[in-house]
Amino acid sequence: MVSSVINPVIAIAINTFRETVRDRVLYAFFVFACSITVLGILLGSLSVGQDIRIIEDLGLTVIAIIGGIISVFAGTNLVYKELERRTIYVIFTKPVSSWQFITGKYLGLVMCIFVVVLAMGVFLLGLIWMVDPTHHMQLHIGSIIASLALVFLELLFVLALATFFSTFSTPIMSVIFTLSLWFIGHLGGSLLDLSKMSSNPAAQQLLTALYWCLPDLAQLTRVRSVLMYGKEPSQEIIIFMLAYVFAFIFFLLGLASLVNERREFP
Amino acid sequence: MTGVNVIEARGLKKDRVSSFLLKRSPILDDLSLTVREGETYGLLGPNGAGKTTTVKILVGLIKPDSGDALVLGQKAGEPEALKQIGFLPENPYFYSHLTGYEFLEFIGQLFALKKKELKERMAELLELVGMTADANQPMRKYSKGMLQRLGIAQSLINNPKVIFWDEPMSGLDPIGRRDVRKILERLKSEGKTIFFNSHLLPDVSDVCDRVGVLVKGKLVAEDSIKDIERGGGYKDLEEYFLTKVGG
Numbered sequence: 455m456v457s458s459v460i461n462p463v464i465a466i467a468i469n470t471f472r473e474t475v476r477d478r479v480l481y482a483f484f485v486f487a488c489s490i491t492v493l494g495i496l497l498g499s500l501s502v503g504q505d506i507r508i509i510e511d512l513g514l515t516v517i518a519i520i521g522g523i524i525s526v527f528a529g530t531n532l533v534y535k536e537l538e539r540r541t542i543y544v545i546f547t548k549p550v551s552s553w554q555f556i557t558g559k560y561l562g563l564v565m566c567i568f569v570v571v572l573a574m575g576v577f578l579l580g581l582i583w584m585v586d587p588t589h590h591m592q593l594h595i596g597s598i599i600a601s602l603a604l605v606f607l608e609l610l611f612v613l614a615l616a617t618f619f620s621t622f623s624t625p626i627m628s629v630i631f632t633l634s635l636w637f638i639g640h641l642g643g644s645l646l647d648l649s650k651m652s653s654n655p656a657a658q659q660l661l662t663a664l665y666w667c668l669p670d671l672a673q674l675t676r677v678r679s680v681l682m683y684g685k686e687p688s689q690e691i692i693i694f695m696l697a698y699v700f701a702f703i704f705f706l707l708g709l710a711s712l713v714n715e716r717r718e719f720p
Numbered sequence: 721m722t723g724v725n726v727i728e729a730r731g732l733k734k735d736r737v738s739s740f741l742l743k744r745s746p747i748l749d750d751l752s753l754t755v756r757e758g759e760t761y762g763l764l765g766p767n768g769a770g771k772t773t774t775v776k777i778l779v780g781l782i783k784p785d786s787g788d789a790l791v792l793g794q795k796a797g798e799p800e801a802l803k804q805i806g807f808l809p810e811n812p813y814f815y816s817h818l819t820g821y822e823f824l825e826f827i828g829q830l831f832a833l834k835k836k837e838l839k840e841r842m843a844e845l846l847e848l849v850g851m852t853a854d855a856n857q858p859m860r861k862y863s864k865g866m867l868q869r870l871g872i873a874q875s876l877i878n879n880p881k882v883i884f885w886d887e888p889m890s891g892l893d894p895i896g897r898r899d900v901r902k903i904l905e906r907l908k909s910e911g912k913t914i915f916f917n918s919h920l921l922p923d924v925s926d927v928c929d930r931v932g933v934l935v936k937g938k939l940v941a942e943d944s945i946k947d948i949e950r951g952g953g954y955k956d957l958e959e960y961f962l963t964k965v966g967g
Contacts (some may be wrong), residue, residue: 458832465829469815476817539813544874547779547807548830549799718782720773 462550463558470562474528475569484570487520488577495585506586510598510682513578518605521571522636525609528566529616530628532559533714542719552715556707560617567609575602597681604678608671611699612636614706621713635669642670669702726882726913727755727778731787734773734937747773748784749937755930760904760914762924764961765934771917772810774934775886778915779807791882803831806875810886810917812867816860820851820870823859827874838877845873848903864891872903883907885916889923901926925949925957933964940964 474480494512498505536542545555575598582594615635619628642665649661673695677687732751735744748770755761765771776782777789780797794801814823824845828838846852849869854862862870868891875883888904889897897920904927907914918924924931925945933941941964945957954960 461832462830465826469818469826472822473815473817539815540809540811541814543781543807543809544812544814544827545830546781547802547805548827548878549802550830551799720776720782 458549459554462548462554463561466545466550466555466558467561467565470532470559471565474563474566480524480566480570483520483524484573487516487574490516491574491578491581495581498585506582506594507682509582509585510578510594513574513581514598514601514605514678514682517571517574517578517602518608520574521567521605521609522612524570525563525567525612526616526629526632526636528563529613530620530625530632532563532617532620534620534625534628537719546719553708553711556617556621556711556714560613560707563613563617564610567613568606571602571606571609575599597684600681601678604674604681607695607699608674611639611669611671611702614703614710618706618710618713621710621717636671639669639671640675641672642668643672670698673698724757725754725790726757726759726792727753727761727915728790729753729774729778729787730790732774732777732784732789733786734770734777734782734784746937748777751787751934751937751939753932753939753942755913755915757913758908758911759930760908760928761916762928762931763915763917763934764919764921764924764931765917766965768936769934770937771934772886773937775807775884775915775917779805779884803878804881806878806880806883808868808871808875808883808885808888810890811864812871814859814867814870814874816858819856819858820846820862820866821855823870824855824873824877828877831878833878841877841879842873845876848876848906849873850899865893865896868892868896869899872900876907880912882913883915885914887917887919889918889920897923921957921961931957933961935965 491509491513494509495505497512498508501508533542536545579595579598582598586594612632616628616632619631623631645661645665645668649658649665652658652661673691677691677695680687730752732748733746734748736747737744751770751774753761763771763774773782777784778791778796780802783797789796791801792804815826818826821842824842825838828841833841843852846855849872851866851869851873854866859867859870868888872885872888875885889900892900901923904914904916908927914927928945930942930944931948932939941960943960948954948957948960954963
């Protein structure tokens with residue numbers, strides 16, 4: 455009974471993972487990301503004693519951006535590609551429900567993004583080891599792994615956004631919607647500040663309501679900065695962040711399943 | 721063949737709605753038909769008659785605007801019905817990144833088949849469609865005929881009771897058509913209920929027990945092959961078809 459529910463999800467996830475990792479574009483992105491990270495050595499040599507710091511900052515930013523680009527483009531094509539190639543006919547004439555399809559597709563991309571972040575993270579650590587004359591990796595490894603985990607958490611959210619939009623709009627529109635919400639997510643705090651500054655109560659309420667409806671990802675960046683300065687964020691903040699991001703992911707995937715459930719495949 | 725109705729369509733209506741002016745034009749107009757257990761039914765009709773739409777409603781890919789579609793007593797598209805059917809879409813395009821073997825394995829996993837059972841079934845089906853030697857090739861290297869054969873194999877992975885094939889012989893060379901005919905005959909001898917669309921009337925005539933003729937979404941004629949060929953006053957199925965569609 456359980457296997458009849460879980461097996462299709464696993465099968466779709468593995469198929470999606472295979473499809474994404476066998477796409478050559480992914481490797482082009484990986485090489486591009488590694489090349490920019492290597493540029494950090496050059497930039498680092500221009501600073502005074504901050505070369506490792508610059509490589510770390512640049513490397514993590516590149517991982518976040520390239521990972522984000524891969525998530526947005528792979529996620530927004532998720533359902534569209536199946537429709538375009540008419541492979542969706544084969545899936546939805548089997549005992550596969552909408553939520554199993556969406557969950558499987560999402561998990562497949564999550565696996566792919568995990569591998570990408572892991573590979574780029576290993577490359578970054580290797581580069582730091584090479585550049586650091588003392589080769590004391592223990593000084594960097596903890597904060598880098600924690601920062602990579604935060605980047606991955608953010609990418610999980612971006613993927614869920616892209617998956618949701620892919621169920622009802624074209625890839626181009628999905629990319630625009632996903633990038634816009636991702637960007638707004640990093641400016642969410644400004645909405646709250648603006649509502650506090652406003653003297654109009656209606657505007658205050660509207661801005662506050664908007665803040666609560668839109669995702670707030672700025673906290674993730676703040677915690678990443680704290681980590682890079684060698685400090686540890688409080689446990690409450692970490693638990694809150696995890697709960698916040700996962701609640702959003704469940705909400706978005708639930709909505710995506712509902713939208714897909716009502717869809718026809720002519 | 722028994723008297724049990726396996727496929728039932730009652731008063732199916734489906735309109736095409738234009739995206740700009742929302743103008744409606746009928747694709748299916750009050751379509752009713754039944755297929756009994758073990759029967760091989762061919763749905764014939766000119767291009768745009770609504771054959772593919774009918775099959776898509778019966779396998780649950782689209783919903784009718786009104787009317788009922790039942791497969792094995794269940795509403796079309798319900799999981800219980802889907803577990804017992806096999807579907808081959810028209811011009812199947814599968815996953816180019818997978819090999820034929822990986823694709824069949826994927827389809828078997830969607831039915832939650834056990835590993836051992838799936839492996840045996842895959843070997844049996846690859847043999848049946850003559851694809852054993854090419855199963856480990858990526859699907860992007862397959863010819864249209866090979867994709868069609870693999871499509872047939874995936875439609876049979878769950879050993880279905882009811883089979884829906886949309887234009888199973890389209891794009892196949894004469895050898896491929898002969899092979900598909902043989903597979904159909906074998907499935908028929910196993911007692912499967914088969915529903916398929918085709919333009920290739922000699923093949924339909926060889927395999928089907930009964931045919932329906934669909935014109936502009938309406939079922940204009942329905943007869944058994946025996947009646948058409950022996951007592952209907954028609955030279956062959958082609959003459960019957962052309963008479964009914966007014967061609």
